[in-house]
Amino acid sequence: MTRPKPAIGFHRQDNQLYVDGVALCDIADNFGTPCYVYSAAAITQAVQNLTAALTEPKPKIHYAVKANSNLAVLRLMQRLGVHVDLVSAGEYARACAAGFTPAQMVFSGIGKTDAELREAIANNIGQINAESAPEVKRLIALASEMGARPAVALRINPDSQAGGHAKLSTGSHQTKFGIPLDEAATLYKTMAESGTIQPAGLAVHIGSQIMEMDDFAEAWQKMRGFADALREAGYEVPKLDLGGGIGVNYNDGTTADLKTFAGAITQIFADSPYQLAIEPGRVLVAEAGCLLARVIHTKEGVDKRFIIIDAAMNDLIRPTLYEAYHRIEPVRESVDDADTLPPADIVGPICETGDYLGLARPMPALETGDVLAVRSAGAYSAVMRSNYNSRVMAAEVLVLDGAAHRISKPQTLDDLLGADIIPPALRDET
């Protein structure tokens, strides 16, 4: 008899939460908590869903490495045939280690250092997205000094207000990102006439966690108009990089409407001469991950419960940084008495009132040792973890073909303490 194929991603069966057929309570027992768990099958499906939704003209997908840069995740992305979007020398090193070639990379970012630009130019990175006049000036100087001709696109700022949170909005004139359209024409001309830079086209990225597809359409319309004007003026504009930002619904794990997203691209760029790219991060990995944590104990407050867990804001900062909502659920469901109990704040052990993973949540009675899953934690989660309060970083596990693999080494207190150096004058004489 053939065994039924396990459901893809996170799913419940017999009151237990599983990922790709592996029980999350077994992962918590085997790898400890707090611990990030990712589903390779769910990442694969997210890439396939986006690829399938895209219609002609199909943009090339450049995964935004910043969303989840674990080498195992990057290697999976590489196997899936997507390219990458980077923002630092560190992400460049990771992308190389995962097997991406420089030609498959777009290098974005508002403050690339000379060392980073030199490395990008020397290695012939596919496209550098420049974000300001001083950066273009530095690129021209570096390229002529190195005798190279890097492909550079200009990231325009279309003055869009889009983005799921003020801190996730990058397309307005009030932000540090991109070049206002009225300055971009002169700058494009400067690049084209420099003799050292190959003008690669334009880029835009208006923000993250965007659910309203009209926001994309509005920015892309402006981009198309500007690109057409540059071409009419005789400049080459081979590529348009439409950015990332597709949102996910953290209440139910669905994504923004991919068909509408793809439809807007087709409507605006059909029959256009441009090679298109997009830079999605969150939509490809958010729902494929969760953070597992154990209950340390519960505490009765004056008018609420506190569930104190072994994960904290250093492990997942999104709730306190962006007021982000993450579903939190017991991995093993026992009696569902949440309705009869006061709501609970799910908090970590860190000495900050902002150290919470969820506020005022209906939760069943929980006991010390129970495991909770903080859902939709595959994007902008582990990548932002820190050692605050001298807590070692949560481990990461990838479930691949029905088996759980550790994909980051467990950090120890020795690692933490060993990173600090006491100057000789402060050391005790021995």
Ligand SMILES: Cc1ncc(COP(=O)(O)O)c(C=O)c1O
């Ligand atoms: C330049 C750039 N491209 C792509 C992304 C990916 O955005 P998202 O993860 O929302 O798709 C970001 C993230 O903010 C970004 O800054």
